[in-house]
Amino acid sequence: IPEEENLEDSEFLAEIVQVNEQIGDPEANITLMTKEYKDKYEDHIEKIKLHFDKGDFEHILKALKKLKFINRILDRLQNV
Numbered sequence: 001i002p003e004e005e006n007l008e009d010s011e012f013l014a015e016i017v018q019v020n021e022q023i024g025d026p027e028a029n030i031t032l033m034t035k036e037y038k039d040k041y042e043d044h045i046e047k048i049k050l051h052f053d054k055g056d057f058e059h060i061l062k063a064l065k066k067l068k069f070i071n072r073i074l075d076r077l078q079n080v
Helices: 010-023 030-054 057-078
Strands: none
Touching: 010 030, 010 057, 030 057
């Protein structure tokens, strides 16, 4: 997915901004956040599989865009 591809889900983007702020908080529960985002990662993998089975490539692309953000969050959480 090209970097210039935009994600149009403003609620999801707001969540990502909030999580990025929380990661920088010294009181953040990194273990809990990591578990939550690993679960989200797995959920999106399952969604992609279901959309693929249906041939719904538009929804696959949307789920892949979200997965890309989730993966970045997981990377940040692992490096805290």
